[in-house]
Amino acid sequence: MARDAHCHSCGTAFTNTARYPRECPQCGLQVWANPIPVSVVLVPVEHRGRVGLLVVRRAIEPRKGLLALVGGFLEEHETWQQGGAREVREETDVVVDAATLVPFWFTSTEPRPNRVLLFSQSAPLRSEDLPAFSLTNETSERGLIFGPAALDEVFAFPLHAEAARRFFAARGIDGPHEYTTL
Numbered sequence: 001m002a003r004d005a006h007c008h009s010c011g012t013a014f015t016n017t018a019r020y021p022r023e024c025p026q027c028g029l030q031v032w033a034n035p036i037p038v039s040v041v042l043v044p045v046e047h048r049g050r051v052g053l054l055v056v057r058r059a060i061e062p063r064k065g066l067l068a069l070v071g072g073f074l075e076e077h078e079t080w081q082q083g084g085a086r087e088v089r090e091e092t093d094v095v096v097d098a099a100t101l102v103p104f105w106f107t108s109t110e111p112r113p114n115r116v117l118l119f120s121q122s123a124p125l126r127s128e129d130l131p132a133f134s135l136t137n138e139t140s141e142r143g144l145i146f147g148p149a150a151l152d153e154v155f156a157f158p159l160h161a162e163a164a165r166r167f168f169a170a171r172g173i174d175g176p177h178e179y180t181t182l
Helices: 080-092 158-170
Strands: 036-042 044-047 050-058 070-073 102-108 115-121 139-146 178-181
Touching (some): 036 080, 036 158, 050 070, 050 080, 080 115, 080 139, 102 158
Parallel strands (some): 036 115
Antiparallel strands (some): 044 050, 050 139, 102 115
16 A cells, blocks of 8 residues: 555545645645655764764664664654754763754665755764763664775665765775774
8 A cells, every 4th residue: 555545634545646745635635745854973983092983783674783873863843953962862872962963964865865864973072981881772782983995884874884984085084994892
């Protein structure tokens, strides 16, 4: 069955489910397929003289067991900064100030381009200042990734790998990636 096949108000079947917007022939309600924003935060962490990016190991599908930058869907009442800061806290126990997040890169996903990824960056943190990590139903591990090469092999999502490559390239960092648990 097609998504939004029936009117949310009166239950009448839409006559055309091939495209949006859809207008109910019975009550006139219009249904739109609005973008779904995802806030993803690049958190630079200074660790033993190098700067890495904070990542999590996914404990849920899709791509369970692979690494990802920290992020998730925005709630209706949140700005992209608030949602990003919330996701960092929920997934890693690290607190970042939402007001300090700055835009890094915004892109749409494929094959469903209405997923809009809002990549931002936090101020750098120091690994020795991070709180202890608690397992969650979404994340089984917290760590740092260093270096841009072959990230597609270890990252769950190609756009997360691309954001990390952009981060490292902007700092003149190249070479193989390394991962360390925090």
